[in-house]
Amino acid sequence: MLPIVDKPTIQYIIEEAVQSGIEDIIIVTGRNKRAIEDHFDKSIELELLLQRTGKQEMYKIVNDISTMVDIHYVRQKEPLGLGHAVLCAKKFIGHEPFAVLLGDDIVDSEVPALQQMIQKYNQVQAAILGCHEVPAADVTKYGIVQYDQCVNELYNVNRLVEKPSVKSAPSTQAIIGRYILPPEVFDLLEGVAPDKKGEIQLTDALDQILQYQSVYSYIIKGNRYDVGDKFGFLKASIEFALKRPELKDQLQLYLNQLVKNLRN
Numbered sequence: 001m002l003p004i005v006d007k008p009t010i011q012y013i014i015e016e017a018v019q020s021g022i023e024d025i026i027i028v029t030g031r032n033k034r035a036i037e038d039h040f041d042k043s044i045e046l047e048l049l050l051q052r053t054g055k056q057e058m059y060k061i062v063n064d065i066s067t068m069v070d071i072h073y074v075r076q077k078e079p080l081g082l083g084h085a086v087l088c089a090k091k092f093i094g095h096e097p098f099a100v101l102l103g104d105d106i107v108d109s110e111v112p113a114l115q116q117m118i119q120k121y122n123q124v125q126a127a128i129l130g131c132h133e134v135p136a137a138d139v140t141k142y143g144i145v146q147y148d149q150c151v152n153e154l155y156n157v158n159r160l161v162e163k164p165s166v167k168s169a170p171s172t173q174a175i176i177g178r179y180i181l182p183p184e185v186f187d188l189l190e191g192v193a194p195d196k197k198g199e200i201q202l203t204d205a206l207d208q209i210l211q212y213q214s215v216y217s218y219i220i221k222g223n224r225y226d227v228g229d230k231f232g233f234l235k236a237s238i239e240f241a242l243k244r245p246e247l248k249d250q251l252q253l254y255l256n257q258l259v260k261n262l263r264n
């Protein structure tokens, strides 16, 4: 729920999904479920007040939030890893392909990240992993892809490793929190053994699915921010604010002044 400029992080992600054509969203939450639910709920009193006082622009913002999409909530009772969080949504998804968007990864792009991936999915009808190239030293933070050929911007994945060491990483292509997955992944997740930290990794189930189905990786076009990381969060806040007409000039002046002061 941490805001970037004036919107909670999760709203950027929901907006990306909505702009990509997703109509039903399941949010797998932990402890702060109430705040998220309240944020996307209808605020009748506030909407009436904004209408009465002629604050049309604010009214539109508040109303858009609650009419954006159908959102359902599932609670992950214990923090047993990303694979387990995905498994919590199994009952609601059934036997259909679905997308997974992680709350810490925001992508700023002309075409929404998930929409880029759906376009690719429509060409191959197989799992698509949204990726970025990362510096070699950073492979330890991500699920890393081993691939062979690349056709039409889709890399054919032949192995996946969760957070490898720099030495053992098969490439520097990292999964950045966007997936389109087939429903079969649920059966595999049920059988995945927990890792050393007791977490069930989605990457491990996807590595297993390679025995039965093709999986492709795709380098998402756009700037990705890891807002779960302090510096990533600051970068996103500054860069998103610089894009806002009401803040741009003031912020630019302030940053220039700040840099000048730091140099002195």
Ligand code: G1P
Pocket: 082, 102, 104, 105, 141, 142, 143, 144, 162, 163, 174, 175, 176, 177, 201, 202, 203
């Ligand atoms: C998770 C996934 C990892 C992926 C990353 C993207 O890791 O397990 O494969 O690369 O998200 O942000 P986490 O950031 O939860 O440690």
